[in-house]
Amino acid sequence: MKFSISRSRRALAAVALGSALALTTTACGDDGSGSGGDKGAEGSGTGKIVFWDNNGGVRTDVWKEIIADFEKANPDIDVEYVGIASTEYQSKVDTAIQGGGLPDVGGVGAAMLAGFSAQNALEPLDERLGRSALKGMLNADMVASMKAAGGGDGTLYSIPTSANNGVLYYRTDLFQKAGLDEPATWEKFYEAAEKLTDAKKNAFGYTIRGGAGSIAQAFDAMYGQSGITSFWDGDKTTVNDPRNVAALEKYAALFKKVTPAADLNNDFTKMVAQWDSGTIGMLNHNLGSYQDHVKAFGAEKFRGIPQPVGAAGKRVQVSNPVDGLGLFKSSKNKDAAWKFIEFALSHAENSKFNESAGQVPANTQAAQDTWVGKAEPTKLAAAALTDGSTTIVQLPYYLPDWNTISKADNEPNFQKVLLGTMSAKDFLDGLAEQLNEAQAEWNEQKG
Structure with a gap:
């Protein structure tokens, strides 16, 4: 493709x-x-x-x-x-x-x-x-x-x-009622997403970002689960590494199973508003929406913690x-x-x-x-970035094409992945092709 x-x-x-x-x-x-x-x-x-x-x-x-x-x-x-x-x-x-x-x-x-x-x-x-x-x-x-x-x-x-920094917000009241542990690992995240979902009661375990800004959030889920710690392997990107493909397949499978169908087109403002007004268990966003959640629930009904850690006990996340x-x-x-x-x-x-x-x-x-x-999420985020528990995968913001590739060119394709009309592998292979071409041109420009 x-x-x-x-x-x-x-x-x-x-x-x-x-x-x-x-x-x-x-x-x-x-x-x-x-x-x-x-x-x-x-x-x-x-x-x-x-x-x-x-x-x-x-x-x-x-x-x-x-x-x-x-x-x-x-x-x-x-x-x-x-x-x-x-x-x-x-x-x-x-x-x-x-x-x-x-x-x-x-x-x-x-x-x-x-x-x-x-x-x-x-x-x-x-x-x-x-x-x-x-x-x-x-x-x-x-x-x-x-x-x-x-x-x-x-x-x-x-x-x-x-x-800014990626944050996993979760409803402490809903978790306590369901007898769930804090979603500090990806395993507990997926367990909670399923257990908190009751579509007939309009209750969902998670809200996924399918609209504008979806790619960086998907990258967080990919690299966080795969444990891959670099965006590049030489001059070739790691986005389509088989471990990332498997991670994206698992993450995208959450759509409509434990998430609202409206998530397909939700940018961050709609996603945040939906979480603040409903009975959704978890939300991945960043520090910027903390005050919105305080206004919606009060600080006692939710927490904002650093992204989940992987099976090896290390946290990997993409740079914000x-x-x-x-x-x-x-x-x-x-x-x-x-x-x-x-x-x-x-x-x-x-x-x-x-x-x-x-x-x-x-x-x-x-x-x-x-x-x-x-502000607990800000405090925890600052600590996570300085205590050795977190590895940051640096995204290639230096590429002039980066914003276009990661937004206009590929957000519609990520929606196809959520809908099941494009495979995670085809999506990531196509994205990798664009990124590798942009990196090669960048290297050529540098001489």
Whole structure:
């Protein structure tokens, strides 16, 4: 079965160059629009800037609080907030890179960083950070992750705001009633998923993510069960290793057997809302939905624990991308835009954002705040990543094609696996073919 890569690094570079040349013959307005070839300007450090939130609707309220704080501290700068759903964000930015209309500042997580930087859309931030009060105040590992994801040249194109981690949420009240142990191993996870299911009463053991964002969650289940600890074996991916194929077959077989049928099209917001409003035993998501569950159940009716451990007693999980803020090169007011980034990453504001999101702060002072220890999933996730119990399989965010391959190209195919119209082996073989081709092209570009 032949799968083609819809977008290559070489094509991205060519499109970006074409857009840059087009701008030499097309007048641009003063609204900050432009493409990846537009160098922008520092500006006066005052006036209006536009901020695109890459998780609009979910993080809107806390960003509006941060913006209000910023405008109070900087009355000569006005921030226009634009919230964009996470499922639509990359395509919105890609369209704006080619057609104009980029914001001054936007959310730029590690997973989409290489694609944007390959189109020359982002301002390098190493020098700005080096002159900033933030120098030395950001988590070094998060900064290193952003540099590694930026396309391989070691340049920092996004300032990290937070780190996420995979979490298995489970309803302690339902587990206690059923006499089940905590799902700390994959064996106990599958046992609980089956025992908690009573479809006639609309009770299910698990909710599986079949819509947008499904691939990373499936990878967690695959590598977590197989115990494979590297995404690459030389220049060939391990995604279609027979052990991963077997793991995905077992995981996908949960659909409609112990999960709601609606899971086929559920992105994370629908999946989380479904879990919070129903009688579903378990949910795989990340730290970001913790506060939603607290609001729905109260902290006493659920727990959020690190991903299950495998048969060998070790936990293997895929890397969760660091989120951050990028400064778009086409901005006509970079000075003011950078002030906003600095402010958002200050101790108080970064703590406010991450307490709302339930994630690990990038600001090292914020990471010491008392709420971090009180939010159990955040505390447990931080411990799991530092106590030697967890091996992280690093996903290839550095590949410009990564986000397209792992989302648009293959989420529909994963749905076919859930429906039983495509085998897990065919799905993973096709995915591996795309990844190996992207890696070979990446190596060629590096020389």
